[in-house]
Amino acid sequence: MMKRGSSDLKLLVVLAVFSAVSGLLLALVNEVTKERIAMVKVKKQEKALMEVVSKFDTVEVETLLANPSDPVELFICRASDGKVGGVAIKLSTRQLSKDEIIKLGLPETVKQDQAYDAPIKMLVGFSAEGKISGVSFLEHKETPGLGSNIEKQEFKSNYAGAAIDGKKWSVKKDGGDIEQLTAATISSRAVTGAVVKAIELFKIKSKALGLK
Numbered sequence: 001m002m003k004r005g006s007s008d009l010k011l012l013v014v015l016a017v018f019s020a021v022s023g024l025l026l027a028l029v030n031e032v033t034k035e036r037i038a039m040v041k042v043k044k045q046e047k048a049l050m051e052v053v054s055k056f057d058t059v060e061v062e063t064l065l066a067n068p069s070d071p072v073e074l075f076i077c078r079a080s081d082g083k084v085g086g087v088a089i090k091l092s093t094r095q096l097s098k099d100e101i102i103k104l105g106l107p108e109t110v111k112q113d114q115a116y117d118a119p120i121k122m123l124v125g126f127s128a129e130g131k132i133s134g135v136s137f138l139e140h141k142e143t144p145g146l147g148s149n150i151e152k153q154e155f156k157s158n159y160a161g162a163a164i165d166g167k168k169w170s171v172k173k174d175g176g177d178i179e180q181l182t183a184a185t186i187s188s189r190a191v192t193g194a195v196v197k198a199i200e201l202f203k204i205k206s207k208a209l210g211l212k
Contacts, residue, residue: 044138045090045123052125052134053077053086064201065104070094070119072104074205084209086127089198090138093190094119096197106200111170111193116186117141120150124198126164128211135159135195147187155181155188164199 049059056077065072075088093115101108120140125133135156142148149155158178170176171188180188 048123048136048138049075049077049088049125051136052088052123054133055079056085064089065100070121072201074201075123076209084128084211086125086133087202087205087209087211088123088125089201090121090123091194091198091201092119092121093194104201105204106197110200111196113186113189113193115140115190116143116147116184120187120190120194122191122194124159124195124202126198126202126206130164130202130206130211132159132162132164132195132199135191142184142187147181147184149181149184150187150191155179155191158192159195164202169196169199 053075057080058078060076060078062074062076063071064074070092071090073090075090076084077086077088079085093113095112095114096104096106096110098108101110118141120142121138123136123138125135127133137151140148140150142150167178168176169178169192171178171180171185171192173180173185174189176192178188178192
């Protein structure tokens with residue numbers, strides 16, 4: 001007959017092993033999930049880059065502002081002959097601190113309109129001739145059917161093809177040239193503000209790259 005103490009000890013060992021195995025499996029599942037999410041984000045970014053800079057053979061990435069969850073990055077897109085065919089700037093509608101503005105070399109008065117919900121993460125593309133070649137969104141949590149309409153081509157056409165100094169870069173409600181979305185002025189302002197920051201960064205970087 002098995003003693004009570006021995007039985008309890010075996011039960012504790014079994015529970016401990018079960019707990020350890022469960023914890024290990026959970027950790028593995030979490031790691032696989034993280035990898036899949038990261039892969040999806042990379043693929044989405046690659047697709048977005050091809051949308052805003054149509055033709056290129058190689059890409060160089062320069063981090064302009066390091067941030068674990070929301071960096072500002074410059075993508076230099078070169079043709080097969082090595083010439084810069086266009087660039088893209090990855091940024092968001094997040095409010096930059098004074099130190100971040102100084103580090104990026106942006107004007108202190110740069111537009112800082114925030115999104116309705118979490119920061120809108122996006123890519124803004126520029127041609128070598130100094131025109132906006134496209135805007136693509138990587139991540140946002142704007143209201144479905146309202147702010148989410150920033151994804152529509154009709155809204156993105158406000159920016160695509162425009163010379164960087166060719167428009168008043170604010171929504172029409174504020175006296176500018178950008179047609180804001182119906183019932184989503186906040187989202188429209190936020191995107192336009194991010195585009196303005198991208199334009200300022202392009203002006204700074206284009207000189208070093210020998211662009212117009």
